[in-house]
Amino acid sequence: MEVVTGVTLATTPTSQHLPVMVAEVLTLLRPRDGARFLDGTLGGGGHAAALLEMSAPDSFLLGLDRDAHALAAAEARLMPFAGRVQVRHANFSSAPEQLATVEWDGVDGVLLDLGFSSLQIEDAGRGFSFQRLGPLDMRMNRYDGRSAADIVNGASEEELRQIVREFGEERAAGAVARAIIRARGGAPLQTTTDLVRTLERVVRTSPRTHLHPATRTFQALRIAVNRELDHLSLFLRDGYRLLRPGGRMVILSYHSLEDRLVKEAFRRWAASCLCPPQIPVCNCGWSQKVKILTPKPLAPTAAEIAANPRARSARLRAVERVATGGDS
Numbered sequence: 001m002e003v004v005t006g007v008t009l010a011t012t013p014t015s016q017h018l019p020v021m022v023a024e025v026l027t028l029l030r031p032r033d034g035a036r037f038l039d040g041t042l043g044g045g046g047h048a049a050a051l052l053e054m055s056a057p058d059s060f061l062l063g064l065d066r067d068a069h070a071l072a073a074a075e076a077r078l079m080p081f082a083g084r085v086q087v088r089h090a091n092f093s094s095a096p097e098q099l100a101t102v103e104w105d106g107v108d109g110v111l112l113d114l115g116f117s118s119l120q121i122e123d124a125g126r127g128f129s130f131q132r133l134g135p136l137d138m139r140m141n142r143y144d145g146r147s148a149a150d151i152v153n154g155a156s157e158e159e160l161r162q163i164v165r166e167f168g169e170e171r172a173a174g175a176v177a178r179a180i181i182r183a184r185g186g187a188p189l190q191t192t193t194d195l196v197r198t199l200e201r202v203v204r205t206s207p208r209t210h211l212h213p214a215t216r217t218f219q220a221l222r223i224a225v226n227r228e229l230d231h232l233s234l235f236l237r238d239g240y241r242l243l244r245p246g247g248r249m250v251i252l253s254y255h256s257l258e259d260r261l262v263k264e265a266f267r268r269w270a271a272s273c274l275c276p277p278q279i280p281v282c283n284c285g286w287s288q289k290v291k292i293l294t295p296k297p298l299a300p301t302a303a304e305i306a307a308n309p310r311a312r313s314a315r316l317r318a319v320e321r322v323a324t325g326g327d328s
Helices: 022-029 046-054 068-077 092-101 118-122 148-154 157-168 173-186 192-200 215-226 228-242 256-270 302-307
Strands: 036-039 060-065 085-089 107-113 243-253 290-292 315-321
Touching (some): 022 046, 022 107, 022 315, 036 092, 046 060, 046 068, 046 107, 060 068, 060 092, 092 107, 092 228, 148 157, 148 173, 148 215, 157 173, 157 215, 192 215, 243 256, 256 315
Parallel strands (some): 060 085, 107 243
Antiparallel strands (some): 290 315
C-alpha cells in the first residue's frame, strides 16, 4: 500500500495530542475536493485537520466527540477550516442521527479512533492515568452515569471481578476484586493513588510486558465507565449505511476486545450470505455491503512508535462500501 507522506497539519498548541497513523488514514480515506467526512471521535482534531487540508477547498467534515474538553481543543485547532467543519457534542454511536441534523444522506469517509488522547491522560482531574494523583472519575462525558469511584466503591466483588477480567483481561481479576473490597472497607477509594496502592499489593509487574500493576484494571474501569464496547457494538450493527457507494471507513483500535468487534463486523458486512453453513440454499436475504481493504490490521511503523509511544498498540482496519450492497 502506498502511503501518503509529507502532510503538514494545520494547528496550534505544543501540548496537543498527536494523531495516530495519519499517513495510513489519509491513504485509505483518499481525501479529495468535494468529499464529505465523518470523524466520529474528533479528539484534538489532528486527523480532521489532515483530512480537511488534503481535500481543500470544498470538502466538509462533521466531527463528533462525547468529551466537551476535547471538542474545545478541536474547535481551536480547526479554526483555519471554518465554514468546512461542524462539531457536535455526541457519541459516534449516534452518527445516523447526527448526519440527519446536517441533512447529509451519506459520507465518503468515516473515521473512528477509539483511543483516548494525551489531553485526557495528562489532565489529572479526569482520573484516567494511574501515574497522576486525581479523582477516580474516568468519564469521557462528565454528565454520563457512574464514575470509576462509584464502581470501585459500590460494585459487588463478583461485578468487580467480571469487569476486571472481561474488560482488562487481567488474570488476577479475582485477587484484584477481593483487594478492592478489603481496602474500601476501611474508607472509600477516592483517588487514583488509593486504587494504585491497592493494586500494587496483589498484581505483579509482568516480566514479559513490564506493564504496571494498575494498567489492566484502569483500562477495565475506563471501558466500563464509558460503556465503550456497548457504543462500538451499536455503531457496528449497521455502520456501513453511513457510507456512499465507494465510501470508506477506517477504524483504529487499541486493544484486542475492540479489534475483535471491528474484525467480526467487517467480515459480516463483507459476506455475501449469513446463512449457517449447513443450509443448502440461501434464504437470509443478505448481500455484500463492503469489501475489506485490510485483510490483516495495519500497525504503526517503528518510526512512529519511537516518536509517539502511545501509538504502539494501535491496529487499523478499513473497508469500502460496494455499489451493489443493499441497506437491509
